[in-house]
Amino acid sequence: MRGVVVDGVRADRTVDAMPTPSTTLPPSSRSIDWDRFDAARVDPAVIAVVRATCLLESRSDRYRDHLIGVLPPRYAPGVEQWAEEERHHGRALARWLALADPTFEPEAAMARFAAVPYHDGPRSDRGGPTQELVARCLVEAMASTFYLALADATDEPVLQQICRRLSEDERRHFLRFLDWSRATPPMSAPRRFVTVVRRLLELEDEQISGAAVVARGVDGRPTSARRSARRDHFVDVYSMHRLRHLDVAQAMVWEAIGARPPAAVRRWLTVGGVVALRVRVACWSLSDLPG
Ligand SMILES: [Fe+2]
Numbered sequence: 001m002r003g004v005v006v007d008g009v010r011a012d013r014t015v016d017a018m019p020t021p022s023t024t025l026p027p028s029s030r031s032i033d034w035d036r037f038d039a040a041r042v043d044p045a046v047i048a049v050v051r052a053t054c055l056l057e058s059r060s061d062r063y064r065d066h067l068i069g070v071l072p073p074r075y076a077p078g079v080e081q082w083a084e085e086e087r088h089h090g091r092a093l094a095r096w097l098a099l100a101d102p103t104f105e106p107e108a109a110m111a112r113f114a115a116v117p118y119h120d121g122p123r124s125d126r127g128g129p130t131q132e133l134v135a136r137c138l139v140e141a142m143a144s145t146f147y148l149a150l151a152d153a154t155d156e157p158v159l160q161q162i163c164r165r166l167s168e169d170e171r172r173h174f175l176r177f178l179d180w181s182r183a184t185p186p187m188s189a190p191r192r193f194v195t196v197v198r199r200l201l202e203l204e205d206e207q208i209s210g211a212a213v214v215a216r217g218v219d220g221r222p223t224s225a226r227r228s229a230r231r232d233h234f235v236d237v238y239s240m241h242r243l244r245h246l247d248v249a250q251a252m253v254w255e256a257i258g259a260r261p262p263a264a265v266r267r268w269l270t271v272g273g274v275v276a277l278r279v280r281v282a283c284w285s286l287s288d289l290p291g
């Protein structure tokens with residue numbers, strides 16, 4: 001295997017083969033051809049999305065603490081490993097940003113992002129370990145899909161490579177949490193479905209919005225500027241998603257729910273999902289029209 005990578009840390013095992021915490025990283029995150037970076041192919045809209053994603057990935061320690069509190073103690077080593085890999089994702093994106101966008105200062109941005117409240121309060125209690133794990137499956141499925149969509153949305157070869165590696169990692173995370181969710185107290189498919197839908201409805205929550213605001217440099221600015229930054233972020237992200245991406249997401253989500261609708265139903269749901277995203281983007285765009 002070619003040597004890495006982001007910060008000199010070597011990877012020798014896959015996520016699924018890592019029962020204990022370590023400083024090693026999965027092979028999917030290792031072999032990035034940084035020399036292939038092409039500044040002429042960097043799209044400013046993509047930079048803003050990568051900045052926000054870098055901030056979100058770098059904050060995984062906060063969720064690690066929550067997961068360790070909610071899940072049975074036997075999962076703590078795996079959670080530590082998961083958090084290390086998410087931090088690694090943040091470092092990989094920060095390294096790309098250092099090439100593509102030297103004006104971005106990840107540490108200063110992280111300090112400002114720290115002011116955004118984390119997943120605290122009653123909503124963080126999903127009702128038990130199985131609910132938490134099923135919700136995690138949804139988040140990892142969406143993350144894996146997002147990186148696929150981002151890889152397809154950019155022409156910059158290094159970012160494409162990073163995103164495909166990270167998509168694989170997120171898919172591994174999904175499989176790990178799925179496995180765990182089948183070993184915790186059983187939950188029926190309808191209850192899993194409700195958990196997934198609830199988490200889906202939270203995807204535009206304060207975390208992502210806050211990261212978008214900091215990433216676009218408008219934190220501390222008037223509400224209207226922050227609202228525009230949030231809207232621009234979701235417009236950019238939703239516009240990247242195509243039928244093939246939602247097909248991938250849907251397959252994982254049904255796996256997490258433990259049901260398998262007929263292919264025709266899944267196809268229509270994929271089409272419906274893309275239409276819903278396009279309508280959402282159109283509504284935001286119309287809201288910008290002068291009155
Ligand atoms: Fe990640």
Ligand SMILES: [Fe+2]
Pocket residue numbers: 086140143169170173
């Ligand atoms: Fe992940």
